[in-house]
Amino acid sequence: MKTKTFAVDIDGTITENGVGRINLDALAALRHLTNIGHNVIFVTGRSSVEAYLLSVFGGTTKIAVGENGGCITVDTNDHILLGNMQQCQHALNIIQKEIANVSEKPVFPRMTEVVLERTFDLELAKQVVLEKKLDVLLSDSQYAFHINSLGIDKGTGFQNVMKRLSVSRDDVIAIGDSATDIPLFKTAKTSIALGNSSEYVKSQATMTTNAKSGDGVIEALDKLAPKLSEV
Numbered sequence: 001m002k003t004k005t006f007a008v009d010i011d012g013t014i015t016e017n018g019v020g021r022i023n024l025d026a027l028a029a030l031r032h033l034t035n036i037g038h039n040v041i042f043v044t045g046r047s048s049v050e051a052y053l054l055s056v057f058g059g060t061t062k063i064a065v066g067e068n069g070g071c072i073t074v075d076t077n078d079h080i081l082l083g084n085m086q087q088c089q090h091a092l093n094i095i096q097k098e099i100a101n102v103s104e105k106p107v108f109p110r111m112t113e114v115v116l117e118r119t120f121d122l123e124l125a126k127q128v129v130l131e132k133k134l135d136v137l138l139s140d141s142q143y144a145f146h147i148n149s150l151g152i153d154k155g156t157g158f159q160n161v162m163k164r165l166s167v168s169r170d171d172v173i174a175i176g177d178s179a180t181d182i183p184l185f186k187t188a189k190t191s192i193a194l195g196n197s198s199e200y201v202k203s204q205a206t207m208t209t210n211a212k213s214g215d216g217v218i219e220a221l222d223k224l225a226p227k228l229s230e231v
């Protein structure tokens with residue numbers, strides 16, 4: 001059996017979205033996959049340091065894609081910056097002039113992106129980005145809105161990791177729940193949208209689960225289990 005690489009979202013996938021509390025059974029299942037030789041890599045809109053720490057304490061593969069693909073942490077003091085913070089800050093200034101109630105969300109420090117409270121109409125902000133020809137991408141993780149440099153998403157960030165680990169698409173399994181996970185789904189042969197995903201997100205995955213978040217992760221891993229015995 002060949003080593004598989006799991007690309008796993010955090011919020012809404014192994015945590016209760018908005019609360020940040022980990023489903024311990026889901027984490028134990030991911031640790032088990034790591035123990036039997038698979039890669040389990042967190043790919044999140046959180047900072048890559050949070051995801052890296054989760055991999056240390058959780059016992060999964062120690063490399064993390066954060067900031068929606070803008071930043072990869074490969075070691076305690078080794079971060080690969082793919083996005084450009086200045087571009088995102090510039091876009092924020094312009095969006096704030098055009099739209100009310102746009103404020104930064106208090107989050108752990110970011111190196112390549114801006115994170116916003118979900119307190120305004122994202123579609124309106126996307127119009128501003130188009131009209132002003134800003135080089136950024138706006139997205140909604142259901143936990144926060146994000147401003148990332150154009151060309152940066154979870155898919156491009158994870159492709160960088162695939163190259164580093166010499167992993168091919170055929171051996172990647174992506175698990176997620178929100179629109180920001182769709183580019184990640186596209187990097188994987190098998191993609192799993194959890195029960196708490198919107199119908200649109202589900203339509204972009206190759207598999208769906210009935211159960212939500214962490215329970216959905218366990219349901220998906222049970223379905224895949226026959227293919228995932230010791231490598």
Ligand SMILES: O=C(O)COP(=O)(O)O
Nearest residue numbers: 010011044045046141143
């Ligand atoms: O948006 C965030 O900061 C976290 O969201 P994610 O872990 O679902 O990507």
